[in-house]
């Protein structure tokens with residue numbers, strides 16, 4: 118059947134770039150719950166869709182004068198950053214472990230962070246524009262202790278889970294660098310605090326799922342959320358830019374030949390923007406979706422062992438100018454750990470210089486959907502600029 122399809126039983130316009138039989142029943146129910154919210158103008162569902170907390174990952178929700186913090190997700194501003202280098206496959210050494218170690222030395226991964234704003238200092242950046250960011254902590258409901266210190270220490274660090282840094286080759290053997298990260302723990306603390314506040318608001322009392330609580334325009338709670346949201350989105354974008362610069366520096370130092378870089382590509386995939394759609398000014402939430410306006414460049418990663426894609430938006434108004442953010446999970450982390458072993462992980466990440474221990478089994482490629490099919494399902498939303506295959510993957 119042709120895509121997109123209209124989700125059956127949805128109370129507001131819900132177009133899906135996936136077949137209902139390919140989507141988990143719980144995720145479909147979650148989408149119907151979202152579509153039933155009185156503030157929703159429309160929902161667009163990307164081919165990487167899967168169950169998320171409160172709201173599905175791989176969905177775009179356009180609301181009128183309302184935002185649900187669960188529809189942004191806990192990692193506000195999570196996204197991708199990548200750059201094409203002047204290196205080619207022939208420049209790479211046979212043993213990639215040294216480059217991997219250099220990258221790991223440049224960017225703290227997992228729960229580690231910099232001891233101070235060393236990420237900024239190491240790059241020799243002008244500290245002044247950063248002062249506004251560190252200081253930008255006015256909130257009506259400030260509940261995060263020591264925000265400024267945390268913000269400084271976490272800037273330029275990757276975080277855990279499926280955040281990653283990769284060195285990839287495209288089909289012409291050109292080397293790309295890319296990374297996936299967001300607003301780190303500070304963004305999570307802010308998101309969780311606002312979700313708690315939203316749940317207690319009286320207008321949210323009768324929702325089908327309390328996790329879908331919304332803030333309404335014109336209220337102090339919305340103003341406070343929007344301030345923190347904007348701050349965290351900027352923090353995430355800068356975090357990725359700092360990390361990419363640190364990785365570029367590490368790569369430059371690893372080669373005798375001079376390494377040049379093109380203009381980096383950056384895209385959020387968990388965020389809110391004010392957008393004009395169908396003649397209305399709406400608040401558009403992309404959770405596990407990227408903006409794909411005409412000409413917009415985006416990065417759609419697959420998994421630690423399969424390919425990823427650099428794409429260019431085709432400006433599809435039908436999709437609210439959106440595309441998928443990745444391949445999307447096929448199964449939960451726990452299910453992946455039950456089903457697969459370290460041997461499976463080794464087999465599925467052959468040729469990739471990466472961690473291959475029990476701690477990353479939940480990230481095994483088979484736990485994700487097939488990225489090529491996901492890209493094929495959205496050929497009316499994005500065109501492929503480059504197909505990438507990683508040779509190094511540093512996991513958070």
Ligand code: 5GP
Nearest residue numbers: 279281418419420421425443444445446485
């Ligand atoms: P999320 O933002 O939902 O946490 O993950 C984004 C997407 O990144 C996932 O849906 C998955 O397709 C992809 N992904 C997860 N881990 C890796 C990895 O190590 N390398 C690459 N290239 N993609 C990954």
Ligand code: MN
Nearest residue numbers: 192195298299
């Ligand atoms: Mn994230």
Ligand code: MN
Nearest residue numbers: 195196297386
């Ligand atoms: Mn993400």
